[in-house]
Amino acid sequence: MKLATLKNGTRDGRLVVVSADLSRCLGAGGAAPTLQAALDDWRAVEPELRALAETLERDASAGEPFGETKCASPLPRAYQWADGSAYVNHVELVRRARGAKMPESFWTDPLMYQGGSDSFLGPRDPIVMPTDEGWGIDMEGEVAVVTGDVPMGVTAEEARGLVRLVMLCNDVSLRGLIPGELAKGFGFFQSKPSSAFSPCAVTPDGLGGAWREGKLHLPLLVGLNGEPFGRADAGTDMTFDFGQLIAHAAKSRPLGAGTIIGSGTVSNRMEGGPGKPIAEGGVGYSCLAEIRMIETIEGGAPKTPFLRFGDAVSIEMTDADGRSIFGRIAQQVRRAG
Amino acid sequence: MKLATLKNGTRDGRLVVVSADLSRCLGAGGAAPTLQAALDDWRAVEPELRALAETLERDASAGEPFGETKCASPLPRAYQWADGSAYVNHVELVRRARGAKMPESFWTDPLMYQGGSDSFLGPRDPIVMPTDEGWGIDMEGEVAVVTGDVPMGVTAEEARGLVRLVMLCNDVSLRGLIPGELAKGFGFFQSKPSSAFSPCAVTPDGLGGAWREGKLHLPLLVGLNGEPFGRADAGTDMTFDFGQLIAHAAKSRPLGAGTIIGSGTVSNRMEGGPGKPIAEGGVGYSCLAEIRMIETIEGGAPKTPFLRFGDAVSIEMTDADGRSIFGRIAQQVRRAG
Secondary structure (H helix, E strand, C coil), rough: CCCEEEECCCCCCCCEEEEECCCCCEEEECCCCCHHHHHHHHHHHHHHHHHHHHHHHCCCCCEEEEEEEEEECCCCCCCCCECCCCHHHHHHHHHCCCCCCHHHHHCCCCCCEEEECCCEEEEEECEEEECCCCCCCCEEEEEEEEEEEEECCCCCHHHEEECEEEEEECEEEEHHHHHHHHCCCCCCCCCCCCEEEEEEECHHHHHHHHEEEEEEECCCCECCCCCEEEEEEECCCCCHHHHHHHHHHHHCCCECCCCCCCCCCCCCCCCCCCCCHHCCCCCCCCCCCHHHHHHHHCCCCCCCCCCCCCEEEEEEEECCCCECCCCCCEEEEEEEC | CCEEEEECCCCCCEEEECCCCCCCEEEEECCCCCCHHHHHHHHHHHHHHHHHHHHHHHCCCCCEEHHHHHHECCCCCCCCEEEECCEEEHHHHHHHHCCCCCCCCHCCCCEEEECCCCEEEEECEEEEEEECCCEEEEEEEEEEECCCCCCCEEEEEEEECCEEEEEEEECEEEEHHHHHHHCCCCCCCCCCCCCCECCCCCCCCHHHEEEEEEEEEECCCCECEEEEEEEEEECCCCCCCCHHHHHHHHHCCEEECCCCCECCCCCCCCCCCCCCCCCHHEECCCHHHHHHEEEEEHCCCCCCCCCCCCCCEEEEECCCCCCCCCCCCCEEEEEEC
């Protein structure tokens, strides 16, 4: 089952059920007005939403045309956004780019930061910034899950059963602000502006065999200004699965329904090394920081600039037949005001 | 005007307007069912809430009895909880207790972390933990504000005008988990379990002259197991006012209505030094970490233990006549399960 939120001038938008091929949708207002309302009462609402999804698949004339450009993020705002860094390969590369060493414990103890969740961008909304000088605007292509209510102290195995929905994410990062913030010791804040999520959120069963062991085993297609930039497999080199990430988040407190947990930037190793651009036969990258780090190692300095006003980023995932699963995140960087 | 949220079995509770003396309340359902709904549409809803408040003050028989024990936190869950550390004195002491030096920039650049906001505790709810061994359970007495919609890049002066409500907070901290988390560089997560807020949230004009220049100029009364533990003045030694804290939070993104911004642990210096317990003529402390640090300096080791199962913490603020302004946070630490 696929769900989306259409913009309608309200803060939380309007929940719709979307056909598997993303062509049509049916308003879900009779079941739940918003996705948060559905998650708050999932046991009662889910069967009604699934009935709408069945109608869409059975009757090709049912519903209205679905437009990704009309979408807000599935949760336009959420009560929690906790982003892991499960591709430890990425963490190691970014740290090396900053000249910082990575502790060995990072391979066994998940990294996770608390993100801002009050004002997500829609999947086609621009990334609006006051400056593109020095802030180091970067995309981060990720997979994210939405949970039901999670009790404190949940095990990773139990947590896997509490994944309600799966989405893609652009965790926008301001690389130029990160070193200063991390030096202060309180984690990211200004360096992590509003994130954007894919038009559709999909139930795990809607992903078929690609969803297993708490991971999504498909390439994440990242584009930059219309060119393929990354196609790293989200199921490969994911050191911690979503069950482990949720359990980490719930160690000392329960998590409310509608909590979003992110995977961190998807990143694959290549022959034990840091990987290569797509043009050179590699799977490329899901953020600019990685390629800049490799350029620094190879040539002494980064060549690829961070995002400038006018640059366009896309994030998508397709099935075996090349059809978009979640719809496409496609954002342009624009100057504020 | 004072607002509170009564528990009613739903996730967001039921909004009520409370009389200035905290004796009675009137349901606000006709204006807005929940506090978040009121904040989402404040311009339209505020006059209706104020009319209810006037009825309560004019007619001593109006309303139902108000019970602090029936309260959830004013926002039982929120879209954002960003906690500053505006009492730099406190930051310096806690760092010294950890053997860490504080950079000079901390006096000019606010510290702030993104907190979890999906599952706040009610003001009289227990603090439930699986263990009190090694986790270092501590209270942190704070002042917090709730904002309206804040545009990206807001100035501190503009931000002061966007403070909708003021509350007290117990920002529960797990001191034993902090050093390990901060060493990982991503800030607090497991070390900051669910916070609790005061029964009432009060509009700035409801605080009279005590609210000025973006600060609340009254002592924060912290109790431990029935004994006075702290009475530091929240308007003294607050290096950054709430306007500055909000502007810091909004540097690279807008803040959604209902964002909660915390002051950090209230802490006063004394004669240039770290202060003394109330019993020794000082204003005491708003958390255990501070007194433990001073004990360490004076005697080589801390004497005051962190909170154990059964310990009780209270946080309150009274007006010139000794009447409670926000109602009392009063929580006991209990074992999970």
